Amino acid sequence: MKSYKDEIKGLEERGLKRRLTTLDPDLSHGDRLLKTEEGRTLIDFSSNDYLGLKGDPRVVAAMKGAAECFGVGSGASRSITGSTSQHAGLEEEIATFKGAQGALLFNSGYQANTGSIPALLSRSDEIFMDRLSHASLIDGALLSRASLSRFAHCDMDDLERLLKSSTASRKLIITEGLFSMDGTVAPIEEIVQLAGRYDAYIYLDDSHGTGVLGPTGRGRLEGLGLKAERAHIIEMGTFGKAFGTYGAFIAGPKEIIDLLVNRARAFIFSTSLPAPLISATRAALRVIIDEPERIDKLRENSTYLRKKLKNVMSGSAIELLGEEDSPIAPLVVGDNSPAMDLSKRLISLGFYIQAIRPPTVPDGTARLRITLSSAHRREELDSLIEILEGMIDETK
Numbered sequence: 339m340k341s342y343k344d345e346i347k348g349l350e351e352r353g354l355k356r357r358l359t360t361l362d363p364d365l366s367h368g369d370r371l372l373k374t375e376e377g378r379t380l381i382d383f384s385s386n387d388y389l390g391l392k393g394d395p396r397v398v399a400a401m402k403g404a405a406e407c408f409g410v411g412s413g414a415s416r417s418i419t420g421s422t423s424q425h426a427g428l429e430e431e432i433a434t435f436k437g438a439q440g441a442l443l444f445n446s447g448y449q450a451n452t453g454s455i456p457a458l459l460s461r462s463d464e465i466f467m468d469r470l471s472h473a474s475l476i477d478g479a480l481l482s483r484a485s486l487s488r489f490a491h492c493d494m495d496d497l498e499r500l501l502k503s504s505t506a507s508r509k510l511i512i513t514e515g516l517f518s519m520d521g522t523v524a525p526i527e528e529i530v531q532l533a534g535r536y537d538a539y540i541y542l543d544d545s546h547g548t549g550v551l552g553p554t555g556r557g558r559l560e561g562l563g564l565k566a567e568r569a570h571i572i573e574m575g576t577f578g579k580a581f582g583t584y585g586a587f588i589a590g591p592k593e594i595i596d597l598l599v600n601r602a603r604a605f606i607f608s609t610s611l612p613a614p615l616i617s618a619t620r621a622a623l624r625v626i627i628d629e630p631e632r633i634d635k636l637r638e639n640s641t642y643l644r645k646k647l648k649n650v651m652s653g654s655a656i657e658l659l660g661e662e663d664s665p666i667a668p669l670v671v672g673d674n675s676p677a678m679d680l681s682k683r684l685i686s687l688g689f690y691i692q693a694i695r696p697p698t699v700p701d702g703t704a705r706l707r708i709t710l711s712s713a714h715r716r717e718e719l720d721s722l723i724e725i726l727e728g729m730i731d732e733t734k
C-alpha cells in the first residue's frame with residue numbers, strides 16, 4: 339500500500355510541509371500582539387482581524403452575557419431547534435448592512451461557499467470563476483458538478499470571451515471582492531455589466547472586503563448605486579476577518595435565501611452557530627457601524643505602509659502586489675525556501691509575517707503576506723519598514 343509517510347516526506351522535500359505554530363493573543367495592550375510558547379511577544383502582521391475587534395471588551399462582554407442566557411452549544415441544526423432570536427436578529431442586521439433583501443448564516447465561510455454554490459447550480463450550468471479565487475470557491479464549484487471555466491485574474495476580456503461562447507442554462511460569475519492573497523480589488527462594475535449583457539448571476543465572495551472596503555465598510559458593492567442589478571447578485575462574507583469573531587453569511591434576493599434554507603447541505607446538516615458567538619458578532623457589527631474611524635485608520639495604515647514598501651522594493655526582485663489602500667500587502671518572493679527564510683527572520687525580530695506557499699498561491703509565487711489592522715501603531719509600521727529595508731538591501 340502507498341505510504342502516507344512518503345507523502346509527507348515529499349512535501350518536506352519540496353519545502354511545502356506545513357507546521358502549526360502555537361500563538362496566543364496578548365490583549366493586554368490592544369488587539370495586535372501575539373505571544374509565543376516561549377513567552378516572546380510578536381506584532382501580528384498576518385491575521386485578518388482588520389479592525390482590531392477580536393478582543394474588543396464590548397464584543398467579549400456580549401459573548402459572556404449571551405452564554406448566561408443561551409448556554410454555549412446550540413444543540414441542533416437550524417431547521418431543528420438551532421434557530422434562536424440571536425440568529426434571526428443577526429440575519430436581519432446583516433441584510434440591512436448589506437442592503438440585501440435577506441441573509442442567511444453559515445457556520446464558516448468555507449461552509450458558505452461549499453454549501454451555497456452546489457445548491458444554486460447543477461450539471462447543465464456553467465461557472466465563470468476568477469483564476470485567483472479562494473480554495474473554498476473552487477471546492478464549491480467542483481461539488482456543484484456545473485462546468486467550470488476560469489478567467490484570467492480580473493481580466494474582463496477573458497470573462498466576456500467565455501460568457502459569449504456559453505450555452506449553459508444558468509451562468510454564475512464567481513469573484514472575490516478583495517482578493518485574499520493578492521490585495522487586488524475586483525472590477526465589479528464591469529462584471530455587473532457583463533452579467534447583465536450575458537444574463538448571468540454573480541457570486542461575490544466579499545470575505546476580505548466586508549468591514550474594509552467602501553466608505554463605511556459595507557464592502558465592494560458600497561456606493562455603486564446598484565438597484566435592479568441586485569436581483570442577480572449573491573454576496574457572501576465571513577465574520578472571521580474584520581468582525582473579529584467567527585461564522586459567515588450569504589446576503590441576497592429573498593428567493594435565493596429560501597432556496598439555500600431548503601437545498602444547502604452545509605446549512606441543513608450541521609449544528610448551528612452558538613448563540614453567544616452570534617451575540618459577539620452583533621456587538622462587532624454595532625462597533626463597525628458606530629466607529630467608521632476604524633476603517634479610516636485601517637486605510638491610513640495601509641496607504642502609509644504600502645507607499646513606503648513600494649520605495650523599499652524598487653530595484654529588488656521582490657514585487658509588491660495589490661491596490662494602494664488594500665490592507666493586504668503581499669511581497670512576492672518566488673521560491674518557497676527564500677520566502678520561508680525571510681519569514682523566519684522577521685519572526686525572530688518580533689514581526690509575525692507568514693510565508694504563503696503553493697497550493698494556497700500559484701507555483702513559483704511564494705510570498706510574504708503582510709496584513710494590516712487599524713490597531714497597528716505608526717511606530718510599529720516604521721520598525722517593520724526599517725527591518726525589511728535592511729533585508730532587501732542584502733538581496734540587491
Ligand SMILES: Cc1ncc(COP(=O)(O)O)c(C=O)c1O
Nearest residue numbers: 446447448472474518545576578
Ligand atoms: C476569500 C475567502 N473566502 C472564504 C474564506 C473562508 O472563510 P472562513 O475562514 O470563515 O471559513 C476565506 C478565509 O480563509 C477567504 O479568504
